[in-house]
Amino acid sequence: MNAQRWPALAALLFVGLGLLITSPKPAPLAIVAAAQASFPSPTGMVIGPPSQRNASYSIDVRLDPDKRSLKGREVLTWRNIANVTTSELQFHLYYNAWKNTRSTWMREQLMGRRSSLHERPADDWGWIEVTAVRLLGTENTPPIDLIAGAHHIALDDGNAHDETVLAVPLPYPVEPGDVVNVEFEWTSRVPRTFARTGTIGNYFLLAQWFPKIGVLEDTGWNCHQFHAATEFFADYGTYDVRMTVPTDWIVGATGVERQVTDNGDGTTTHHYYQEDVHDFAWTVSPDFIDVRKQFKHPVLPDVQIRVLLQPEHVGQAVRHVAATRTTLKYFGEWFGAYPYDHVTVVDPAWQSRTGGMEYPTFFTAGTRWLAPRDVPDPEDVTIHEAGHQFWYGAVGNNEFEYAWLDEGLNTFASVRALDLSFSPHYRSTRFFGGFIPWVFRDIPWSRSVDGNRVGGYRRSNARQDPQITPTYRYWPGTAGSITYNKTALWLHTLERHLGWATLQRGMAAFYEAWRFNHPKPDDFFEAINTSAGTDLGWFFDQVHGTSKVFDYGIDQITSRPLTTRGYTDVDGNKPVFSDVRSDATYETTVVVRRLGDGVFPVDILTHFKDGMSEREQWDGVADWKAFTYMRSERATQAFVDPEHVLLLDTHRTNNSRTIKSRTGQAATKWMLTWIVWLQDLLLTYGFFV
């Protein structure tokens, strides 16, 4: 054979083998067309769906409550909306976080909180096992089995024991705009809740329960392992889900129920459907009490509120409804309308540990059997989780990397709504095993302190991590404080600095621009800058980009008769020694100090005995600054940041000084109160003598 022909033959052979090995790209299924369908707007214009709908699921799942197992089959229709080609798909298998103590989630929990989770009995653990993965073709093209190549990856920390991400190599690359249909079959064991999802008794809260595709970005797959300090991130799509459960059990889920089919074998299949969401969660229990109410508003669209209550909390239905209405009203007015026409509130079973979690059109609240009316529980949780329908649900940021963008914004906004709707209410504590509530009617709930969770921020050590650190890399023990508390504090600071109208306008613009999309921190900063008409980078760089702390204080205040002692020139003669004291003029000096490394412009307000005051503005940059006044009266008090604009300054006591302090009275008061407590304690222990 002519040697010159070899390269051509080899090329032919390579192509031929390639054709044998590489399957042809199948045509997309019909569901894609449905998912991408256009629809007419109220004005008659044909517009596209509100979201990209590039990750749509059709799922059939059967729950066996006795075995605590799920057996499911799903067909994912995924469209590549990134600008890169991919040769594999990556999926979250969240349930494997609770497979054993060697998962990344468990390791981080144990590291951060010294939790006793690792002592859980055998029955408590859960997992998900994918039994089949197939790439579907058209009717004429057989499915391609992908299970052999599927393997777990742990790109965040290299933990070989972590099985929360599954990589599935594809037989051919998927180009931008291409669509693939992947079929999964899986079984899973529902855990006794470790976090957010699981079961207790005959109550099931099923979240992150199915193989869920990650997000392909221009930089590659964004499909993090499940971490202790993070939540979730997914593309928007349509969920068409059929859940088979014991007959007569009550189901609540993301979306609306389209059909209920009695299978005649003691089971019933509930069919739920929802477009333009990025997750699907459901709950089932025979014990729920189903309450339905309507949200109506002069401008905002109607929303049906469904509350699935525990029987022992039936009297609290009105509180959940009121709190949900509050959120829909205020968030709708402030940021933009709630984009769905229904929402389901789940009152979780006691000890289920599934309370306070958000899922699209569906969230879990949380309450107690004894819940005093003048304490904002369950309202605070309900408002917060309902608020997530806006920040997380509609605006779908990456919670693995910038959880503050939904948790922080939502904390800030939800406590604002709580403050407006449910004041006054009070702090409380619980006694006797945590069952008996006690309300401190001397201590009203405070938005700036309690709402912003200042205490947690202080305790967590603000320097632990800069907020810019990807959330999954936060120290697990303080991640919550950096995510929730710090953001609420700096947003509240911005509210006071810029004014609510400016901040609200910026947040509304951000909501409008990023609804059904995945914003990043810079998108939020840009929206606020635009609204403020100024570059607030100096602020965002500090609160987001660093872990600087803010602390301004009045270092000293002195107010004395004006004196001049020493040599002075008199009419051009030799300097003459004089010692002059003027009782008509007082020289007041106020020294302000920057004690933290954060910089923020602050006002300094000095009060004088005649009721007059002086206000100064200081850029707050230098380490200290002195202000001197010559007035006919002594000064009485001086404040730095008197309106407490800078809520990040958590050392508030040093922000003022007085010439004549009431410290003695204040200290005596708490001494007397404390003495009575100690006397009672002595007598309580005296019982044993």
Next chain:
Amino acid sequence: MTRGFLDGIGRVIAAPTLILGLYAVTLLTAAPLGVLIRDAVATHLDSSAAADTVASGVGWEWWEEFQAQADGIATTLEPRIIGFAAVLTNLSGIADYRLPHWTVLLAIAGYIVVWLFLIGGVIDRLARQHRVTSSGFFAACGTYFLRFIRLAVLAFTTYWLLFQVIHGWVFDELYGHLTQNLTVERTAFFIRIGLYGLFGLMVIAVNLVFDYAKIRAVVEDRRSMLGALIAAFRFVRRRPTSTFGLYFINGGFFAGVLIGYAIVTPSPTGSDLAVWAAFLVGQAYILARLFTKLVFYASQTAYFQSQLAHALYVATPVRRWPESPVAEAISESRT
């Protein structure tokens, strides 16, 4: 039972000096530590204008900041000490076996030692039903102090077993087991109430026996505390209805005092006048609690004496301070 209770009330009313003396001990134990709290508050407030808010209200923003930097005994200054919450904090702490801060525990230990010294004189006075001189009172205290220290070792061991072992078993193991799969908080609440009752009965039974051991030690001048304890146990075992019944009547009286305080507790968060009013009402409550505690002893002593042949029997004459041999010789030579 009721007669014993009423008799006990009468005996305590007839001994106001006892109440005032014990009140002084309680106040003098608490006040020095209160000064430390005052210093901690004053140091933190310095000359801040926040003192205005704290003086005229709660000043929660300041308090929250104070708590974050507090250490040592100052960490105990928290909202749970306000008004009737203070009582619930302490009762709940015992019921759930949460020990207070170690500095406070030291104060409690010292207070208990003082009580151990005084209790002999207290029971002696209540048993005699007539005035004794202060020297007689303290002589009785001294006589029984070492005996009650020995008894306290037995009591401490028993209570330690109860709280360290049985409490953990009841409220961690048993309660955990019973409620492990419960999804209804109300049910768990009633289970816990039941377990409080069960554990409370055990504590009461032990307390009752040790009460009668002390009473028998004084009234019968027993030297062996083990013997007194066994005798007390026999006494209670033979009269369970009366002894427990009397205890529960006293318990009801105590509950009444608590309820009364819960109703009248003023807020200490207003003006100076309100602060002092709250303190004075608090002191009245402390006096009422001391009264209740003495009624426990007095009524049980009365009941025990009523069960003897002679209702007012006390084995020994009124105690005197021991004199030196020289002084006794001089005294005898004069007579």
